[in-house]
Every structure is written in C-alpha cells, then in structure tokens.
Amino acid sequence: MNSKSLVESKPLPLPLLQVSNLNKHFPVRSSFGRTKGQVKAVNGVSFDIHTGETFGLVGESGCGKSTLGRSILRLVEPTSGEAFYEGTDILGLSKKELRSYRQHMQMVFQDPYTSLDPRKRIGYSIEEPLLIHKKGNKRARMETAMSLLRKVGFSEEHYERFPHEFSGGQRQRLGIAKALALGPKLIICDEPVSALDVSIQSQVINLLEEVQKELGISYLFIAHDLSVVRHIADRIGVMYLGEMVEQGPAEALFADPLHPYTKSLLSAVPIPNPRAKRERVILSGEIPSPLHPPAGCVFHTRCPYVMESCRQVVPQKRFVAPNREVQCHLYDE
Numbered sequence: 001m002n003s004k005s006l007v008e009s010k011p012l013p014l015p016l017l018q019v020s021n022l023n024k025h026f027p028v029r030s031s032f033g034r035t036k037g038q039v040k041a042v043n044g045v046s047f048d049i050h051t052g053e054t055f056g057l058v059g060e061s062g063c064g065k066s067t068l069g070r071s072i073l074r075l076v077e078p079t080s081g082e083a084f085y086e087g088t089d090i091l092g093l094s095k096k097e098l099r100s101y102r103q104h105m106q107m108v109f110q111d112p113y114t115s116l117d118p119r120k121r122i123g124y125s126i127e128e129p130l131l132i133h134k135k136g137n138k139r140a141r142m143e144t145a146m147s148l149l150r151k152v153g154f155s156e157e158h159y160e161r162f163p164h165e166f167s168g169g170q171r172q173r174l175g176i177a178k179a180l181a182l183g184p185k186l187i188i189c190d191e192p193v194s195a196l197d198v199s200i201q202s203q204v205i206n207l208l209e210e211v212q213k214e215l216g217i218s219y220l221f222i223a224h225d226l227s228v229v230r231h232i233a234d235r236i237g238v239m240y241l242g243e244m245v246e247q248g249p250a251e252a253l254f255a256d257p258l259h260p261y262t263k264s265l266l267s268a269v270p271i272p273n274p275r276a277k278r279e280r281v282i283l284s285g286e287i288p289s290p291l292h293p294p295a296g297c298v299f300h301t302r303c304p305y306v307m308e309s310c311r312q313v314v315p316q317k318r319f320v321a322p323n324r325e326v327q328c329h330l331y332d333e
Contacts, residue, residue, distance in 0.1 A: 013050075013051070014086065014087055015048035015049060015050050015051075016049055016050055016051045016053075016085065016086060016185060016186060016218050017048065017049040017072070017083070017084070017085055017186055017218070017220075018048050018082070018083070018084040019045060019046055019047050019048070019072065019081070019082070019083045019084075020046045020081060020082040020083075020084075021044050021045070021046055021080070021081045021082065022042055022044070022045045022046070022068065022071060022072075022078055022080075022081035022082070022083060023040070023042055023043055023044060023045075023078060023079045023080045023081050024040075024041050024042040024064075024067050024068070024071045024076060024078050024079050025038040025039065025040050025041065025043075025079045026038065026039040026041055028291060037291050037292075038291075039290045039291050040242045040290055040293065041064045041067040041242055041290065042064045042067050042068045042071060042078075042242050043064075043241075043242040043243050044081075044243065045064075045068060045081075045239070045242075045243065045244045046244065046317075047237050047244065047247060049186065049218050049219075049220060050218065051185070051216060051218055052212065052216045052217070052218060053218050053219075053234045053235065054212065054218070054219040054221055054232050054233045054234050054235075055218075055219070055220050055221065055233065055234070055235050055236070055237065056221045056222075056223065056229035056230075056232065056233030056235070056236040056237070056250065057069075057220060057221065057222045057223070057236075057237050057239060058223060058224060058226055058229050058236060058237070058238055058239070058265065059224065059238060059239035059240055059265075060224065060240070060287065061224065062287070062290070063239045063240055063241060063242065064239055064241075064242040064290075065190075065191075065222045065224075065239055066110075066190050066191070066222060068222075068239070069107070069188040069190050069220060069222055070107075070190075071083075072090070072105075072188065072220070073102065073105055073107060073188060074090065074091070074098060075107075078091060085101065085104065085105065085186070086104075086185075088101070099133075100133075103129070103133050103182040103183075103184065104182075104184050104185050104186065105184055105185075105186045105187075105188070106129075106179040106180075106182065106184040106186075106187050106188070107179065107187065107188045107189075107190060108172075108175050108176055108179050108187060108188070108189045108190065108192045109175065109190055109192075110190050110191040110192065110194060110195060111195065112168075112171040112172045112174060112175035113163060113171055115175050115178060116163040116171060116174060116175065116178070117163075118162065118163050118164060119162075120162075121159070121160050121161065121162060122149075122158060122159060122160075122161050122162070122163065122166075122174060123142065123145050123146075123149075123159035123160065125163070125174070125178055126144075126145040126148055126149070126174070126177050126178050126181055127141040127142065127144070127145045127181070128178070128181075129178065129181045129182050130144060130181055130182065133182060135182065142159075144181060145159065145177075145181070146159060148177040148178075148180055148181060149177060151177065151180070151211070152173040152174065152176055152177045152207060153173060153207070154170075154173070154174075167200075168195060168196055168200070169196050169197070169200035169203060169204065172192055172193070172196065172200075172204050173203075173204065173207060175192075176192075176204075176207060176208065176211070180211065180215075183215075184217065185216075185217060185218060186217070186218045186219075186220070187217055187218070187219055187220075188219075188220045188222070189208070189219055189220065189221045189222060190222050191222055191223055191224070192204060192208075192221075193205060193223070193225075193228060194223065194224065194225065201228065205228065205231060205232055208221075208232065209232060219232070221233055226254075226265060226266060226269050227269055227270075229250070230250055230254055233250045234249070234250060235247065235248060235249050235250060235323070236248065236249075236250050236253050238253075238259065238261065238262045238265070240261050240298060240299055241287065241288065241290060241293055241298040241299070242290060242293075242298075243298055243327065244317075244327070245259045245261055245262070245299065245326065245327045245328065246258055246259040246261075246262050246324075246325065246326045246327070246328075247324075247325050248321070248323055248324040248325065249323055249324075252321075252323075252324060253324075254266065258320065258324065258326040258328065258331070259299075259326050259327070259328050260281070260299065260303050260304060260305055260328070260330075261283075261299050261302075261303075263281045264281040264282075264283050267279065267280045267281045268280070281304065282304075283302045283303075283304070284302060284304075285301050285302045287302070288301055294311075295311065295312065296309070296310050296311045296312045296313055296314060296315075297310040297311075297313075297314065297315050297327075297328070297329065305330060307329055309329050309332075310329050313329070315327050315328050315329045315332070316332075318331050318332075
C-alpha cells in the first residue's frame with residue numbers, strides 16, 4: 001500500500017470538562033459524634049461537557065444536582081472520583097492551584113443576592129473577582145465592569161447602585177455579569193431562573209444564549225423545569241437519588257425517553273394544546289431516604305415496570321443508541 005494514500009486520522013478534541021465516577025457522601029453522626037451512616041448525595045456520576053455546549057442536569061429536589069455542581073468547583077470537597085478541566089485533574093489541585101483555575105470556571109447561583117455584597121455598590125461586586133485575581137489596574141477593572149453592565153442590559157448609571165435597588169431578575173443578570181468578569185470557559189448555572197417569573201425567565205435564558213454565542217462559553221445548567229432545559233440544553237442528564245439514570249441529546253431524550261423516571265418527568269410537563277392527549281406516567285410511593293437507599297436499582301420502589309432483578313441487582317450503564325446512555329434493567333442484553 002502506498003504510504004501517500006494513507007490519511008492520518010486527527011484525534012477528537014478533549015471535552016472541556018470530564019467527570020468520571022464522582023461521589024460526594026456526607027457522614028451522619030450521632031449526638032456522641034460517632035458516624036452512623038452516610039448520605040450518598042452524588043453516587044458514581046459521569047458525564048462530559050464540550051466547548052460551547054450546554055449540558056442540562058434535571059431531577060427532583062434533593063436528587064443531588066446542586067451538590068454535583070458544587071463538587072466540580074470544589075465548593076464542597078468530593079469524596080472520590082475524577083474531574084478533568086482541559087485535561088487537568090481539578091480534584092488533585094492544591095488550594096493555591098485551584099484558586100488560579102477558578103477564574104476559568106465560575107458559578108451563577110439560584111439566589112443572586114448571595115453573591116452580591118449588600119453593603120457594596122454593584123460596580124465593586126462585578127470588579128471583585130478581578131481584584132481577587134489581581135487583574136488590571138483600578139481604571140481597567142472599572143472599564144470591564146462598565147462593559148459587562150452594558151452586555152447584560154444595564155447602563156453605566158447602574159454602576160453606583162446597591163443590590164437592594166434591583167429586582168430579582170435584574171440581580172440575576174448582575175450575577176451573570178459578575179460570573180463573566182474573569183472570562184471563564186465554563187459556567188455552572190445552579191437553577192438560575194427557578195425563582196423568577198416566566199417572562200423574566202425567558203430574558204435570562206436569552207441572555208445566557210447570547211453570551212454563549214458571542215463568547216463560546218460552556219454551561220452546566222442545573223434545573224428542575226424540563227421545558228426550560230429543553231430550550232437551552234444541547235444534551236441532558238437525568239438524576240435520581242444521587243445517580244445519573246439517563247443522558248443523551250436533548251431532542252432525542254424528549255422524543256423518546258428511555259428510563260421510566262425520565263418518562264414520568266416528561267409526562268408531567270404542561271403542553272400548550274389543552275386538547276392534545278399524552279399518556280401520564282404516575283409514580284407511586286415516596287422518594288426513599290438517601291441515608292438508606294434501596295438495594296438494587298434505586299428507582300425500583302417507585303417504578304411501574306419493576307422486575308425481580310431490579311430489587312437485587314444494581315443496573316449497569318449502557319449505551320443503547322448513539323450518545324444515549326441509560327441505567328435500567330429493561331435494557332439488559
């Protein structure tokens with residue numbers, strides 16, 4: 001074979017973020033200080049996020065979504081697992097190294113008031129990340145803050161105002177401006193629109209999409225509202241009781257959900273046409289305690305398709321279609 005006819009295959013680019021088998025277990029102690037159990041808030045979660053992509057993370061309250069996001073940034077220290085940002089092990093960084101890396105990874109919180117100092121003017125709050133990481137002089141930081149205010153829909157006159165002078169939706173836009181100050185490549189959005197009115201939600205979502213299109217930022221978008229996630233996410237992961245039970249492209253997941261829990265979540269989403277018929281998947285029973293999760297599949301106590309193997313054997317994660325992963329015995333070979 002002529003060597004000139006061989007075409008060198010280019011390696012695929014690494015994901016911006018790679019999370020593998022991440023665990024966060026909180027010890028439960030008795031009144032005497034003895035550990036009597038563990039809450040497995042995040043249990044063996046794996047997923048990737050590529051440059052310029054939005055990965056949506058959905059699930060019921062208490063399933064571990066927010067803990068997962070905070071564990072990636074090490075706002076809470078993970079128990080075990082791996083998380084690589086551009087090939088660098090985040091969990092292996094020292095505190096000094098982590099501080100430097102955090103300028104590339106920022107967070108937008110559910111309540112923006114928690115990230116805005118009520119005693120400081122808005123201009124200072126936006127400049128604060130630049131000040132902490134020693135970026136630019138006073139004039140340069142002020143110019144950056146002014147530019148970010150304009151980017152999120154404010155004028156320069158808002159620079160001198162205090163957080164209490166803004167509405168909830170306005171404060172969330174200011175929180176986004178603060179997260180953008182250091183020019184991050186990844187932003188973790190922890191339910192950024194759940195506390196806002198529907199009309200304000202759309203404004204914040206549109207702003208996030210405009211920023212992503214302009215700057216090529218990647219998002220981990222955490223939410224419990226599937227209609228919002230469908231609008232913004234390229235891929236979606238579904239969490240239940242600390243585990244990722246299904247993940248795949250957003251449109252494919254909405255068109256053909258695989259896991260019974262995902263089917264139940266989607267069947268509860270309101271549809272615009274009141275005459276349209278859709279089969280409801282009603283779950284019975286209560287969510288098990290994360291302190292004492294059930295044996296086998298964690299969902300088997302509420303699953304309408306439960307089998308004997310579900311009660312005894314933990315299902316393995318399987319790729320059942322291109323980019324479609326599910327953790328369910330219904331798809332065992």
